[in-house]
Amino acid sequence: MTEFKNTERELHRFRLRLSVAGMFVFICFGLLAARFVWLQAYRHDHYAAQAEENRISVVPVVPNRGLIVDRKGVVLARNFAAYTLEITPSKIRGDLDSLIDELSKVVDIQLKDRRRFRRQLEESKNFESLPIRTRLSDEEVAHFTAQRFRFPGVDIQARLFRQYPLGTVASHVIGYIGRVSQRDAERIDEMEDAANYNGTTYIGKEGLEKSYEKQLHGVTGYEEVEVSASGRAVRTLSRTPATPGSNLILSIDIELQKVVEQAFGNQRGALIAIEPSTGDILAYVSMPNFDPNLFVEGIDQQSWDELNTSPDKPLVNRPLSGTYPPGSTYKPFMALAALELGKRTPNQAIADPGYFNFGNHKFRDDKEGGHGTVDMFRSIVQSCDTYYYMLANDMGVDTMHDFMQPFGFGRLTGIDLDHEKAGVLPSMQWKRNAYKKPAQQKWYAGETISLGIGQGYNSFTPLQLAHAVATLANNGVVMKPHLVKIVEDGGTRARTATVPKESFRIPLQQKNIDVIKNAMVGVTREGTAAKVFAGAAYLSGGKTGTAQVVSIKKNEKYNANRIDERHRDHALYIAFAPAEQPKIALALIVENGGWGATAAAPIARAALDYYLLGKRNAPAGDAPAAKDAILARDDADADTHAVAAMRAEQDSEGGPKAGGESQGNQE
Structure with missing residues (x-):
């Protein structure tokens, strides 16, 4: 039988399929056109920028x-x-090591x-x-x-x-x-x-x-x-x-800096020299030092180990972060406080038997039998401890704290370097904050006595001590110590001074300042630094000091030869010159140097000779030779005898032995 197709139905199906296909193609082209419009009209700027960035870097x-x-x-x-x-x-x-091998x-x-x-x-x-x-x-x-x-x-x-x-x-x-x-x-x-x-x-x-x-x-x-x-x-x-x-x-005078670094030789320590009228730091020495060129491209491990593990700690910035007891360099400030607060007059004298009794404890003077009759001038020139034991007892710890603080003791100076330490200027409130146990927070009266000679809890940076000396030399006008004197703009070359004016003034009587300065001049003429400054072509004021590092056993006499070198006393010296109108003031410490007059004062003399006269002294000897000279006891330095004698009997009512808590902190 023959099958006849329905032509009309087939034609309908074909037209339907064609319409669906046409609609699909139309939608696709519509979507493409819409996307094209979106990219060209609405996102043009975005993609144009991206294309430009691919071309421009x-x-x-x-x-x-x-x-x-x-x-x-x-x-x-x-x-x-x-x-x-x-x-x-x-x-x-690929492998980085292989590449480096080929390189x-x-x-x-x-x-x-x-x-x-x-x-x-x-x-x-x-x-x-x-x-x-x-x-x-x-x-x-x-x-x-x-x-x-x-x-x-x-x-x-x-x-x-x-x-x-x-x-x-x-x-x-x-x-x-x-x-x-x-x-x-x-x-x-x-x-x-x-x-x-x-x-x-x-x-x-x-x-x-x-x-x-x-x-x-x-x-x-x-x-x-x-x-x-x-x-x-x-x-x-x-x-x-x-x-x-x-x-x-x-503000640094680099030639003065070189002279001082050379004078230190192989000894450890620090020196700060300041121009009193401006606060310019003329020399800033921390010994030993290091070569900064080693660090620019990354220091090698061997050099790092040598610097980081050295017992001399060359990376420690001693003027800024090393804290030490000031020893007898504190006495001129104690004497000034006595005058300003009416605790003493210049001519008021004491009879020094060679010790000061407080309760059941005896605080010994440097000279057995005492200095005899001592007024304020002789107390500084001869560095009489008994005078300042008595003065500290009369003043009290908080009175001392309040007077000393404006000079910069126990507070940041604001120098233009990081990591400055504040040190310790003790007070009753300080001790309450520093300790946790109630028994430790109590201030014992016996702890006040050793503060008068710069021991006990006193602990300052060399920078603070130099700043205080500069303020004294500047008659109480406080200038902020700084290392950068002028900033010169890299574009305009305009210059801006960093410290254009004084910070503030300490209200001091000029007659009292003159008494202290005159006594410090006496130190270099007839006192503990007279031998070092003999023949100087200028007049300077100064004060030697010796600071205890560790305590020794009770009733045991201090003997540097029997003590490990790093446990010996620190040697200090402060100075200003010329005495009539100071152009330079300085403070320095020689760690474990022993005696201020023997170890520290000669470095100060070298600095002053160069800055005032342009004179360069002979290079310092090596460390062993310097140490031999230090161990040769110089009877002119009474400060040393003071520390040695003081060690025996100063355990005061539960407080620390004088200086025992004030070891130089260089960590």
């Missing part, structure tokens, strides 16, 4: 870091250009370079370029350039490097810079001007390099660079130049 231009110079223009920190061989870890395909066949790469690179790799982001070799020679640059195609992700960069041309001189003042670590990067991200550090790979780590980081850094510039598809720069489209960092003009 914004490159930060790191500014030149500012210079650091001394008060006479001698350069202490500068920049120089050199080539570095750098690796970008994110661009390396070492082209450019000399030492084991220390590898270790430094690994340490920086751990601290840095993976996409940053890190130096594997610095300061390449022209020959090494040419050799690598010819082989560059073999090392994708490795390139030569021209960079500025920091250099400290004087090496160890004034290293604790200048500090150093180093590569930005992960911790530094996190700190930068929190700063308001974080964008200013784009492209920056080095930052101040210590000293003035750190405390004046913002001024030294400058303002980052930018370049718009056209790049190829491979990322290679084709041409520079526009440039916003970087503004160089500001230059720091220090």
